[in-house]
Amino acid sequence: MHHAKLVAGEVAGTYHVTAPVTETDILQMARALARRRLAKGRKITQPVQAFDYLQTLMQDYEHEVFGALFLDCQHRIIRFEELFRGxxxxxxxxxxxxxxxxxxHNAAAVILVHNHPSGNPESSDADRRITQRLKEALGLMEIRVIDHIVVGSEGSSSFAERGYL
Structure with a gap:
């Protein structure tokens, strides 16, 4: 981490805060960590692993943002990209x-994600319709839609878990 107030601890995944931090500092650190966890080459064995990181990155936007986590055939991350802002x-x-x-990106699979600025992560009919259209379009190119995650400050919901895919 390139943050002067945060020093890596001896145990992997632990950190020492070396100076007083503001809420803004903490949120920036959380987002930086989330981006690192979604970095190229990391393997996603369960979409749940990605939920928290995606939520950390996207829950505070004031407008709707739609993105995708592009994966290779072994479900390793190629790249996370925010594609549309609304x-x-x-x-x-x-x-x-x-x-x-x-x-x-030569992706074999994608995890779609968008946020609900209202905070409520429940998917709408429009969300389900666009997911179906994307699944069909990507399917023609033999790219699998593994999940579509909706994030809000109140949590996240998964299309795959709800059987919408």
Whole structure:
């Protein structure tokens, strides 16, 4: 971590805070850690592993953001990318752009993610419709949609867990 107030501890995954920190510092550190956990080459064996990190990165946006975690055939992360930003209630999501980006990264699978600025992570009918369209479009290119995660300050919900995929 490139943070002067945070020093790695002797036990992996532990840190010492070396100076007083503000809430903003803590949130920045959490986001930096989440980005590291979603870095290239890390293997996602269970989508649940990714939920917390994605939630940390996306829960505080004031507008809706739609992104994707692109994975290789062994479900290692190629890249996390925020693809669309929208108004507070809806992001315009273009399947063509998602497919283009997935192909550019040579992805074999994707985990879709977007936030609900309202805080409530329940998926809407529109969310389910766009997921279906993306699944069909990506499927034509033999790219699997493993999950679609909706994050809000109140938690996250998984399409795969709910049987929507």
């Amino acid at each position: 108004t507070i209630d809806a992001a315009s999501v273009y399947p063509r752009e998602v497919v283009k980006t997935a192909l550019a």
